[in-house]
Amino acid sequence: MSLSENADDLCARGEYRVAERFDMAFLIWPDGELCVGDHCRTDPQCAVINPENGWCVTGGEGLEICIFEDGFPRGPKAPDPARVKRLFLWRHENPPPGGERYWFIVKIWHYHEDVVRVLVNPLGEGAGLYEVDVRTLRWARL
Secondary structure, eight states: OOTTTTOEEEEEETTEEEEEETTEEEEEETTEEEEEEEOTTSOOOEEEEETTTTEEEEEEBEEEEEEETTOSOOSSSOOOGGGEEEEEESBTTBOOTTSOSOOBEEEEEEEETTEEEEEEOTTSTTOEEEEEETTTOOEEEO
16 A cells, blocks of 8 residues: 555646655655655645755645756666755744744645745744745745
8 A cells, every 4th residue: 555545735836746744745646656845743735846956845843845956767777865854943953932832824826937825824833935945045015
């Protein structure tokens, strides 16, 4: 049984989709799948796929970004892990300012090119709308 079976879709684009199962997010394509987010204490809530620029972002406990240096995976062979760059924002080694362990992300939108807009839990610390460059991790509150 595939890990992503019975998973709930967070987003889809063309032949790719991101689905969540428990606290993990999977990038799924016709012949394969790859875990692209492990949000630990929360289920992933949202995702954005950008196959043209070779990345996807999942949100829940912070942001997890996967950049595929060789483009999005195709076929049954998983991408070379050394060619997949994984970045974290507002959790783990890149926590939010103010001493919180993480910010909870409730929605992500692709804005343009390598920029997404992110809604941080309106009832929590850091509440607000942010713009994030997925390659540099530069971010600003809007």
